[in-house]
Amino acid sequence: MTSARAPALWLLVLPALGLALFFLHPLATVLWRSVTDAQGAFTAGNYLRLFDDPGLPRAALRSLAIGIATTACCVPLGLALAMALHRSRLPGKAFIRGALLLPMLAPSLVLGLGLVCLLGRNGLVHRLTGATTDIYGFWGLLIANTLYGLPQVVIIVSAALARTPARHYDAAASMGATPWRQFLDVTLPRLRFALLAAAFLVFTETLTDFGSAVVVGGNYRVLAMEIYSEVVGQLDFGMGATLGVVLLAPALLSVWLARIARRRQDSGDAMPGRMLLPAKHAWRDAALGALSLVALLPMVAVVATVAYVSVVKLWPYDRTLTLANYTSGMPDGYGPVATSLGMSFLAACAGSVLVFALAAGLRRAPRGVARPMQFLASLPAAVPGMVLGLGYVLAFDRGVLSGWFYGGIAIVAFCSLYHYHAQAFLAMQTGMRQVPDALDDAVAVCGGGTGHVLRDAVMPFVAPAAISTFFYLFMRSMVTLSGVIFLVTPDLGLASVTVMRLDENGFLAQAAAYAMCVVLAGALALGAMRLILHVLKERRHVA
């Protein structure tokens, strides 16, 4: 090929290097450490030791149980919420959308924190009613994980619902299908793969979640907690790595199944056609409304409790309102928040540039390059944050890169970036698909090169996706805990880790205040993103 239509493979160099160095390398290190002993000799000993301690198989079973139970709760509730948003005439949809944002703005442990403050042994309910409440354990984990997983299910299912054109419902109705039959025959079949993908996502996230486990798990210890105590408590990295591999297996499996599901997914109609206006149906709206309330009330209550706790004097004994928690009593002041902001900004900047280059480079890449790169770029979705973080510790705490990276803000940023690489890449690639081929050719014929293609043909279409990717990485990095838990040092505190430490030490009010700062930063970032996208939409001339 002799033109700009030719693949710009040089764009792939940096992203590929990044993936190799900051993703494959740590991952391989974890695998390597799980099959070698302290002297570096091959051994299966680590895996055999798994069964020595009866606590470990038990923790695995518990993780599995929580994963299945959470999926079973999340998917029907998420479907109900998505139906309420897209197939009902319920008022207050903005409220539903707003409430669903809450878990995405907060570290997962904030939901746990709120639950503990609300329903813990000394929680608000106990204080107000005198009833005995104890949320620690299975039920606490189930509620916290369900609340955390719900928005993601709603997003996936909503996207599929929005793709179903109104004419299918018109056709069904004209043939005499009742609303219920329309749901069974038109809606559900088109949601199959979305529901499957959502189920896999929730299952994996729950299985590997650390934030809720550490706050509300109590004595109900799951795998993520075991890894944490092996590594942080006993400094047994070999065992930590082995447990990490155990955690990796089901996550890999479910992401692989989700990929198959997505490949078979009905991509919807090219022409979405007329917007669907749901018919009047009081019973349907009442049922969906009730389910939405069941799902969303706890969400709002939990976050509201955190907000409330953050402004009381001495939780739970002296509930005088005060702002003191925000101004004093913080061990490091707002340093960790600033560090988190800096780290997230770095992750977002580096991430959007790398992912943009990757997606742009893959646009015209030959199959032999595109397939493996595509796979590699999406693989991080299958790797639990803790496993990646452990890999970073093992890979970067010694060796040539250690002095340069370890203990620095950059390593945390990269860990966070590669943890969320798959989703960022997917969003960017979806944006890239909107660039018409004819524009590339137009640039080439007019005498432009790859640089001109990127600036004049690609950028106008991809700008919204790029901005969304930037803010996605920023917000995720602000709240990530599992990936960075092993990477913080006494000199390098992060906001989400500080919340955990304050909670561990019983400073619930300060933990709540800190958590609210993170939520606020996330909300501000979200607001900024909406504003920028809005301005862009007004100014842009892309349909």
Add this chain to the structure above:
Amino acid sequence: MHLRIDDIAKSWDGHTVLDAVSFAARENEFVCLLGPSGCGKTTLLRIVAGLTAPDAGRITLAGRDITTLPARERRMGLVFQAYSLFPDMTAAANIGYPMRLRREPPAKIAARCSELLERVGLGGLGSRFPDELSGGQQQRVALARALATEPAMLLLDEPLSALDPAIRGQLRSEIRLLQRTLGIPTIMVTHDQEEALAMADTIVCMNHGRIEQIGTPRDLYERPRSRFVAEFVGRANLLSTAFVRDTMPGFLERRPPGGEATYEFCLRPEDVLVQSDAHGEAVVEDFVFLGNLARVTVAWRGRRLLAELRGNSTLARGEAVSVDALRGAWVCA
């Protein structure tokens, strides 16, 4: 010859798209590449533009071999079917784009832009963005942009097929007029035979990566060489040698020598004479009134024939008629 294409071949993943294609275009000539989708016409145009590299063959432009020259150095103006304007540039900025890439002085670019806008009938609309222009206007901007750098050739890739029929007809004659005024050699790809007949000096009719026939529109219509051309360009009744021998043996005289199945007789619908005749052997099966003309299907000696009559003919379904043929051409089956 201005442009020569010699034995160009191209295949994708083992599938042959172009099979040793050759033709030439004169100075000032308007050539249409006509064929069904998948016949390789667009690939051929992209090879001429330099957007796709051929596997084999040679392209010469004004005596110079340009086979390996990158697109940006070929000085070709290209207009696409749609979506080829930069969405966040105004019409004027779009037209000025190739000149800006060539770092021409801004004053010169501005002057040239307004001249081109006038020329394509969009004077005063230079500050509009593509999404504020109609489809026809967008294609005019694309045309102006293709002409901006005074290209050696104009290449049009189905420029009208995304437009409404009414605008299509109007733009068709405007493009042709502009091409004649500027005297710029042009190749247009189209699958619309009517468009090719209306616009081209020369039609290159393609099928399955090969050229079926090259000729003037009249050549292709009146003297198609193959069954494919006969059916693709206009409508045709294709009759077997045996049927012609039985019904109108007069036409056998001009049949080229060859086996019974080598040739077929192409009879255009307007050359079929149908007359109301109570003793006629044929029966009207269908009569479609189209205003200025009427399309009649008659059953005659075990065959159906399509005939086109003037619109004021009054035949009814089931009516007995007599059939005769004016002229026709023998084509390779």
